[in-house]
Amino acid sequence: MKELLRFLIRYHFALLFILLESIGITILIQNNTYHKASFVNFTHAISGNFSKRIDGIRDYFSLREENRQLINENNKLYNLVKSSVNISYIDQKIETESNLRLKYVYIPARVINNSTNKQFNYVILDKGKQDGIEPDMAVVCNDGIVGVIKEVSEHFSSAISFLNRNLQVSAKIKKSGHFGPLEWTGKGHQNARLKDIPHNIKIQLGDTIVTSGYSAIFPDSYMIGRISDFHVEGGNYYDITVELSADFKKIRNVQVIKNLFREEQEKLESLTQND
């Protein structure tokens, strides 16, 4: 206290000056709109600049995670290249580029609306007819499948989310190749049920479930999830619970997959069925 008093007395001249000038600045900024606006602009410029720098630093800390994601994505793309190309066997001897025919086209899109808490969920994308999106195209993200396009407008499209009781996807166990229909359990945003797998084949917890490629919508062997639980149901079939690998609560960037041969394939299929 005594020290403080001594300090105040010793520097009273400078302190009083600072006090009076502070009052002056307050009066100036309070009473002059121009000065007030300039002052606010100035402080905003400083705080804006500051938060930009902080953001830049924060970016560095997330580089590891970002790198990991990029590597994953790269790996996935390498894998996709093989499966997205349909090799023509008709003229195998002449190996020209025309033999490698593109089967799938990937159109990037962004999720602009998404629900996970209903029984019939939909995902809205920011790409539409103008970007080449048509009904019945597959929607996937880097981690797994997302859904199937249902309606398209000029600039937007809506997809039936996999979290929709109406959607069934043909899936297979990657290891053994056995396939069956996969659908959402209706509970949580992470669980699906795979049916029609005969109980005599061996499966393990953690086995990978991928798309079967038997529908004309999803490409072959696209990641869906892993087995999280299974038991024998009734007599002949397993009841397998699959944990989806895509986190539907945070999907943001997705790809819409166009199958260039879908019409051809479906036409053939319908011909065969009509027999």
Add this chain to the structure above:
Amino acid sequence: MIKELAKYIFRFVILVLIQVLIFNNIQLSGYINPYIYILFILLLPFDTPGWLLLILGFLLGVSIDLFCDTMGMHTLATTLMAFLRPFVLNIIAPQDGYETGSNPRISFYGFTWFFRYAAILTVIHHFVLFYIEIFHFGGFFSTLFRVILSSVVTLFIIILSQFFVYRH
């Protein structure tokens, strides 16, 4: 003592009135605005205590601001000028210091001394005032031009006043 006090109060009021009623209405080509009211700070005795100097500077600035509708600008400039006055006095002090009982006037320390003293403080005051009014450094030199021209005119009037009004 009372007589001295009354003299300074009278000088305060008169200078504010002259500034507000006469010099604020003189606009020479938009560049020159003489602010002669700072003469009050210049003429305070050497032994004025620091705190009184600051408070008087503050009050003087507020009074001018109230009349000019420029809230805060003159206050800031005049308080700063009052704050710097002791330092300026120290820098330009004559060899044997200031005599007790003397005032910062031409009659005591001569024209050159008074001119330097008034010029330094006037330029400081005008510089701060004009830049606070503009509040940014864009067009730095056009404002500096105004500062210099106005300072010259203010200084001229202040020195003139020393010969005609405040003669002994």
